[in-house]
Amino acid sequence: MKKFKIILAIAVLGFISCEDVLESAPGDSYNEAVIYSDIALTESLVFYNYNVTENWGMNFVDWWTRRIGIENASDECWFHWPTRSRYTNNYSTTTPSNMGFFRNTWPVYYRYIGAANNFLSKIDDSPVATNSPDEVAVLKGEMKYLRAVAYAQMINFWGGVPLVTEPFAFDADDFTVARASYEDCIDFIVSELDEAIALLPDGTRGGAEFGRVSKGACMALKSRMLLYAASAQHDPSESGAPRGPLYDYTKPSKWQDAANAAKALIDYGHYSLVPVTTAEEYHNMFLSPNSELIFARPYSPEFPNVPNDFNTLPDKAHSPVANGGWGLSNPTHNFVQDFKMANGMRIGDAGSGYDVNDIYANREMRFYANINFQGSSFHGVELEYWSPFGNNSKDLLGNDGRHFALTGYNLRKFLDESITIDVTQSSNRPFPLARLPEIYLNYAEAQYMLGNEGEARTYVSMVAERVGLPAITSSGPALLEDIKYERQMELFFEHHRYYDLRRWMDEDKMGEDVLGVQWEKRNASGDLDINGTLTMIPENVLEERTFNKEDYYLPIPFDEVEKAGLIQNDGYTN
Template identity: 70%
Template sequence: MQQFKIKAFLLALVLTASFGCDKDILDTRPGNTYSEADIYSNVDLTQSLVDYTYNVTENWGLNVDVWWTRRIGIENASDEAWFHFVPQNYRITRGQIQPNNMGFWTQKWRQYYRYIGTANDFLSKIDQSPVAQSDPERVATLKGEMKYLRANAYARLINLFGGVPLFDTPFELTDDFNVPRASYQECVDFIVRELDEAVTLLPEGPRNGVEFGRVSRGACLAMKSRVLLYAASELHDPSTVPNGPLYDYNKPDKWQDAADAAKALIDLDQYSLVPVETAEDYQQMFLSPNSELIFARPFSPDFPNTPNDFNTLPDKAQSPVGAGGWGLSNPTHNFVQDFKMANGLRIDDAGSGYDDDDLYANRELRFYANILYQGASFKGAELEYWSPGGTESREAPGPNHYAATGYNQRKFLDESIVIDQEQSANRPYPLARLPEIYLNYAEALYHLGREDEARTYVNLVAGRVGLPAITTTGEALLEDIRYERQMELFLEGHRFFDTRRWMMADKMNEDIMGVQWEKRNAAGELDPDGTLTRLGPLLIEDRMFAPTFYYLPIPFAEVEKAGLEQNFGY
């Protein structure tokens, strides 16, 4: 597979600091720098500007400004995983986050507005540029991509902060920079309009081959589906707290709109589920492009190393320490115990067959595809999480990156490569997949009272991994739909937002637990030749969640600079 490449040179662009206030135009060309006139006169340079803006879509890491945050994913601020390195910087999981004490979250506001500023500048100039006259078809496509990318940035902002300052043109030096926050509903309406316009500019069908990773009509419809589903959810209902214009979405047909958006993508009939028979089949599905992948960030040796640090993501960062990795995101024991049994029952359901002395036996297929645990095989070797001396124990040589929870992730890891010597050739980071759209549709249908249809679509996802047909009704059906999102979209950046939009404070307030394995002899002493025993669940992190934390605070510097209204509770 070939991917499009962000150009290796750095463009001299009209970028924005904070949310678009500063202009920094370099009109010279020292070394590999290009002027604005160059960019809009050469369509390849124009495309490079768009390619730069693709960084707003992110990948396995949450940040680019601090080296270790390139390796930390948002799953570690949910119940999916616990970050093994500098965990206190999450703050949000421990009730410590404040406007002037946000850790790396401070950068999210500036990063997204930086890309919005780039998109605004591009869209304000492109129609009158020389390239628009010389290559109108290609420029139309680039406009569609940039509209999607701007919508993507706003969608990420409102998911974290609620309503935000909304603007679609560049600031001039004489402009008033004190732009107030728009309402959440105004932001959603703007995002949907942008995506609808982008669809009309983009080519039909998936973009594969050399165009893999570029925005498609399907990507736009997938983002629209997600945005409208989130907006329709409980968090944005005026009856819940926090409420008010910065948080509420009050359209009477909100669930119908969410259903229609998902169905529009399904009706394109351009994507299909990949059939799987084994856990290995499912695992392999995430290592290369396939028929259900709607939109993804390319990942390969051809893709630049800056700012994504792909030499160590995800294999070096997430593989077990015994295989040469750092094992940074440790799946939690809480999450592991949420996996159903192969017969479709929860472990505490009567007749499930769960055996606490053999707790990893007979779990559903995705457990074995996604989780590494004591006794699992990885790169042909059995994983040993036990002390003393197991390959994954705290005594293992090298950096102190043993799995504190007793688990590592398997999802996304390419077991065929040698860590630190090779990179996976074709692995993409999924930004939208067909199963999400089926589950979006099922959830919206449920809230519309169309349970038969909702079961049809959730069963497409559950049945693909061999689970028995879901036949539940009412609240039990909603729980089944939520379960499928939890397990099918594991580590894909959804769980953090799903638990918030469902207002699952109890889940986010749940302490993070792990297990510890030991071998002891008849005298009770630690002995590598002794009997394997399990300790736990053991407390890994004491978490605290309050209604304030449904949204991040607006960084203090931004409130002071632009006179913005602060979020509820801060």
């Protein structure tokens, strides 16, 4: 496992090493012969491609996107730095020539696809396949999963994309491969995952193999992508999103297929929910591997996100400035106000117990586990978001104001209070790529859409009751809203919300202005005074957002359209 981690870390540093080997291999038979004769070197080609999986940031290409993720392109969080305008899809300003933080996404994914194609075209006829057939079968399964991941992410962003499965010089002048239909892309991804499942060992891969692809990982991605495909965004009867073969999924069995895929993983029996009774227990669940973690990207002091650069990890990037962090991704007040009360009621429901003078009291468990707010304690420090000169305020002495959480909130989920920021790293905290609660919710949503509300209530209730909320008893549209709520809160900051809002076609949420709250202490004369009375300045608009029809998908970068003659996505001009 140490070798697995080290090679991953090397590959992160600018996408070097294995990629260079792959690109030089066709013209250098000695290098290729050595690589495919030594199982350790062959493994290195696969381990490089693990960088296609998601992590704490959006990608490793840009300085910022190693530290901040896609959550800032949804209603979950707001990136407060002046460069936030690079989330161009928040303002409907994305163009093929101005992709903002998404600018390198297309070529990076095809780089991994090219590496996978090269490997899979050569491995069966290699000496290592003869000498180590069992190990090679597993490596093929891993690489098929990783190629499926790349295509899954691409169709989530763009709809149908060119399906390239053989080695191809992507920088060749005659690179002309048409975009496949969205449905064909889904079929290919599902086929890849089924083939990978047949090649991979049974059970979980723990211990020294933690972080490597398992059958469960493949089943989880299959469940997710069939759920996405069945959703409104890809339903040709829904008029709000772009329509046509590049975007539509027409299979009559789509919801049953999604339900079957989720239930297969549930029945697989290798995963179980972690029982928790307090917000602290729920929070700590994310700091180490556990029984509900199906697949994750491993991190430890010997394998940091970027070697010798702790600030790409969430502790520095997202902790409050009062604790030595940068607080880059600020949960929005919109998101905070969506948290239910501990009794399971929405804050606006009659009899909920919500107190406008004590807005953080009696919320459900995940609020306290996931969000830092005015008066909460973090690293043993009570957080003061108030002016003048609170320890987490915009006018804190020595603070230039850029790291102030203008929404009034900081992240808490994933942050390890046992470490010293900038000095030590969380010992065994993974980034979750698939967890059992997601699969329960996939199944619940599919069963709801099939009309099986009792089954849907059973599985959404498992997620809700685990955090102390009452069992779900709703029906009809209210039940679907409860399922959506559980996805929103249970999967917070795990890179789901951006895609969920699009597939549900929730344009009100996608175009919702970002709200924040501010706190002040003022004396009897109305002046700011550190000894004054604490008051909240209610909701204020921090950022106006817009959402248009074309924003369901990203534009294909201008250079790629020109080079390959691709059809551009609806609503964009080259």
